[in-house]
Amino acid sequence: MSNYDYIKGSMVAIATPMLLDGEIDYESMEKLIEFHILNKTDVIVSVGTTGESATLDFKEHESVIKRTLQIVDGRLPVVAGTGANSTSEAIELTSKAKELGADACLLVTPYYNKPTQNGLYEHYKRIADSVAIPQILYNVPGRTSVDMLPDTVFRLSSHPNIVGIKEATGSESRSKELLEKCSDNMSIFTGDDKTSMRDMLLGFKGNISVTANIAPNQMHRMCKAAINGDKEESGRINDIVDVLHDSLFLESNPIPAKWALNKMGLIDRGIRLPLTWLDTKYHKALEDAIISSRAQEENVSA
Numbered sequence: 001m002s003n004y005d006y007i008k009g010s011m012v013a014i015a016t017p018m019l020l021d022g023e024i025d026y027e028s029m030e031k032l033i034e035f036h037i038l039n040k041t042d043v044i045v046s047v048g049t050t051g052e053s054a055t056l057d058f059k060e061h062e063s064v065i066k067r068t069l070q071i072v073d074g075r076l077p078v079v080a081g082t083g084a085n086s087t088s089e090a091i092e093l094t095s096k097a098k099e100l101g102a103d104a105c106l107l108v109t110p111y112y113n114k115p116t117q118n119g120l121y122e123h124y125k126r127i128a129d130s131v132a133i134p135q136i137l138y139n140v141p142g143r144t145s146v147d148m149l150p151d152t153v154f155r156l157s158s159h160p161n162i163v164g165i166k167e168a169t170g171s172e173s174r175s176k177e178l179l180e181k182c183s184d185n186m187s188i189f190t191g192d193d194k195t196s197m198r199d200m201l202l203g204f205k206g207n208i209s210v211t212a213n214i215a216p217n218q219m220h221r222m223c224k225a226a227i228n229g230d231k232e233e234s235g236r237i238n239d240i241v242d243v244l245h246d247s248l249f250l251e252s253n254p255i256p257a258k259w260a261l262n263k264m265g266l267i268d269r270g271i272r273l274p275l276t277w278l279d280t281k282y283h284k285a286l287e288d289a290i291i292s293s294r295a296q297e298e299n300v301s302a
Helices: 026-038 058-072 087-100 117-130 149-156 170-184 193-202 215-225 231-247 257-263 280-300
Strands: 009-013 044-047 078-083 104-108 135-139 161-169 187-190 204-209
Touching: 009 215, 026 058, 044 058, 058 078, 058 087, 078 087, 087 104, 087 117, 087 280, 104 161, 117 135, 117 149, 135 149, 149 161, 149 170, 161 170, 170 187, 170 193, 187 193, 193 215, 193 231, 204 215, 215 231, 231 280, 257 280
Parallel strands: 009 044, 009 204, 044 078, 078 104, 104 135, 135 161, 161 187, 187 204
Antiparallel strands: none
């Protein structure tokens, strides 16, 4: 088992606030991070997919990670997204995150170039050999068009710098296979909100979550209950946020999440092309989901 057990629970894949012109909004970033700390988010994951990592240049990656660490100021762990489809770029980003003081790095599988399983192994091994910081693999074939198989994860799991994997296929059979093969050597996290409760009840150590952007306290409590094996309590809370698990993917993430955060008064309306602001045809459905989730929470708390 990983020695990095402080990296667990509800791990928000935090949105990167932007102004209308697409510039990074550091004032709103502070407000957003304080919102998460107040609502007991367990870990901040900075510059992941939800943080629009694909459209931030290297200097912006560095700047967002640095400012996130400054705002958090040691109050909770910060995981930096440093993946790339170029191994050398991933090493450079990971080295910079270590230099800045990140607690760990999250490295998505190389996208578009579709490496073989051996290519994935060599990619991650090279990064782990090159940078002495805790590293979390990230498998999300729905976005990258490459699926890192459990046998490849197992080969990597003995490396001392590889401490976990974010598995986002949503497949129960995949979850069970990873637990069987890899959980003695590494922590396993889910990256699929819809099936996150199930996977944590099976033995996953946390959820790197989109929903936690909008409902951080509920996701913290649900993750804590599920990790502790409390099926009844985790199920009760998951029923409250389940509508958000669906509605936050009405369009590509992070489009709906950013729209919702704007409605909550936490960020401006900035998003970077090729992503665009949420289509008006989805506004009512997402707003209704937010209202419904809040109403259910209030009814339970009453």
